[in-house]
Amino acid sequence: MTDTPDDVTFEEALARLDEVVARMDGGDVGLEEAVRLFEQGQQLLAVCRDRLALAQQRITELTAQAETGSDADGAPF
């Protein structure tokens, strides 16, 4: 397969997998191409499943609290 999995986003992998299956489902695909599509489909499937497995419900907590000090103050006159 031409693209390495990590620069293929999940959306692209899933969209292309849809295309591959649709192409194969058409039924008018020769064995040569069917085998090639099958292999490509398996790789796309692996990309999607790996991406799904990536998420581990980890949480990182940062803070961006307000700066101190205030604007104008003091009596009007």
Next chain:
Amino acid sequence: MKTVGARQVWAVREITDALGRRLEDLPSVWVEAEIQNLRQRSGQVYFTLNDVHQIDASMRGVLFDRLPQRPSDGGLVYAFGRVEFWAERARLSMRVERIEPAGEGALLAQIEATKARLAADGLLAEARKRPLPRLPRRVGVITSAVGAARNDILNNIWSRYPADVVLVDVPVQGPGAPAAVGRAIALLNATTNIDVIIVARGGGPLEDLMAFNDERLCRAVAASRAPVVSAVGHEKDVTVCDLVADVRVSTPTGAAAVVVPDKRVLEQQLAELARGLVRGLTRSRDAGRSGVDARQRALVSGLTGAGVRASARVRSCASRLAPSLERSLGTAAAALPDRRDRMTRAVGRIEAGYGARIAADAALLEALSPARTVARGYAILRTPESGRPVVSVDELSPGGEVLAQIRDGHATMIVKEAGQ
């Protein structure tokens, strides 16, 4: 001033003049007050500015007419002007040059002005709103770590998908909030793999939501690298942040549904696609053609194995289907006698439909299996060590051993001579 006996006695004029001099250089100031007793006379507008105390005020009619929002009695306003002393009557009054609505009125006016400026820069345009990624690698969440929205969002996200979250704690109201949210957006945009950002706050009165109508915050949202989901307040609260964000959801709870998919649904979809691949292969047009090379034959037989298992499952499912249909027919038969026949015909069609495909698979397997070739009197030569079929003479060397597999057994042979 004159002295009468031991006393100093002043003229009224001297008193008022002295007061006038004291009150001469008072600066112009903004005053927040309620307008009352508004009346217009000979090119001037007169009114009083009230809170606990009260001061008379006036404004030139032409200035009053040009006010974008003209106040009315009882209106809360900000008035800008100078306190003047009218010596003749020893009266103080405020000479007003500008009036703006105060309180909710002012906030709404301020929001409209902010919207106008952002719209002028095209930041409210529908066309610039970006789609959200289907499966974000990391989700950025900007909200108060002690606010209700925080847990709402996390629980709702994780109930759908175990997303990795980077949460930035910010104040969600008060003067420091807009700058803090702006910094949080920059922080998240500089963090790796953040594919989407949620800006969230629970509900509250208009004053408490004003931070999300602040122009700086809205420009930071518009400039964000990652698309932004605005989840501020409740359904009825629409803030300017909602308008510049890529997606607006009415509550923090709703944010999860647009940001992460439901993992179960996604897994089912992938499983269906996997089945589609196998189905597609087994149905490919000339799978049985003889001119197919060894590598593909091996691959197809391996893959078809998967196909056969699928067909076997279909066969067993069809057979299980019949009895359950019979049972449901039994109970319905009394009421609608023809349903039984229709059901039976349906089972028949299912069986026939799959039957043909199953036969085709079996034929494909049969045609491809090596056993048929050997049965017709051929032998397969295999290397003694691995048992792999010999596919080229280069693998044979005089004096070397080779294993011949024949229909009804095998024999070990010594190679006498091997050449093209």
